[in-house]
Amino acid sequence: MVRYIGLRVAWKIGTIRLMKKAVGKNEIDLSKKLKSYEGQWVALSLDHKRVLGAGKTLKRAKEEAEEKSKQYTFIKLPPYDINYIPAF
C-alpha cells in the first residue's frame, strides 16, 4: 500500500514537472530571430516563423515583405536596452 502511494505521488510529481516544462516552452521565441533588428519595423509571416521584411520605417518593411508574401504582420521593436513601463 505504502509502495502504491509512493508510486502515485512520484507519477504525479513527474507529470507536473513535464507539464511545467511543456508550458514553459509556450512562448513564441523571437529573441534570436529579431536580435539584429533593434529599433526597426519587422514584417513577419503570420506564424511568426519567417522575417519577410525589415526597415527603419513601416513603409520599407512593407515593401520588402510584399515581394515575398501577401500576408504578414508587423512588429516594431523597441531599443533592447530599455525595460518597458507604461510611460513614454
Place this chain on the structure above:
Amino acid sequence: MKFRYIKIPTKNPKRKWISRPMIPIILSAQKGIVAQSVNTDALLDSGADMCLFNAEIGEVLGLEIEKGEREPFGGIEGGRLFAFIHEVDIQVAGIDKTIKVEAGFVRGLNTSAILGQEGFFDAFRVSFERDRNVIEIKSI
C-alpha cells in the same frame, strides 16, 4: 482564444530576452468606400487608459494623422506627449468580433500598438497566465 507570450531580445546579459503579452490584431479604418487594414502584434497594457498606435500604422491605413483631435497623454515619469484621435476597427486574430475604438496615434512610439482599458479591456475578458506563458482572450 489563447495566445502565447512573445520573447523579445534585450541587451541585458543577465536577461537575454523578455516575454511580453502581445497578441495579433487586425486594425482597419474606413477611407471612403475602401477599408484599409494592417496586421500587427499589439501589447496588452492594462495600465494604459486608451489604445495607442504608432502613427506609421495610421498612415498605412490612410489616416491623416494630424487631422485627428489632439489629446495629451502622460506616463509615470511625468512627461507628456500628444496623440491624435481617430476611429478604427480592431479585430483580434481568430476572434469573430470587431470593435470600433477611438484610439490615439502617436509619432515616435517605440512599439507598434498598445491595447488599453477604454475600448479594448472593456470589450474582452483578458486573462494573463504568466506562469504558463499564455494569454486568454474572450469576447464579452
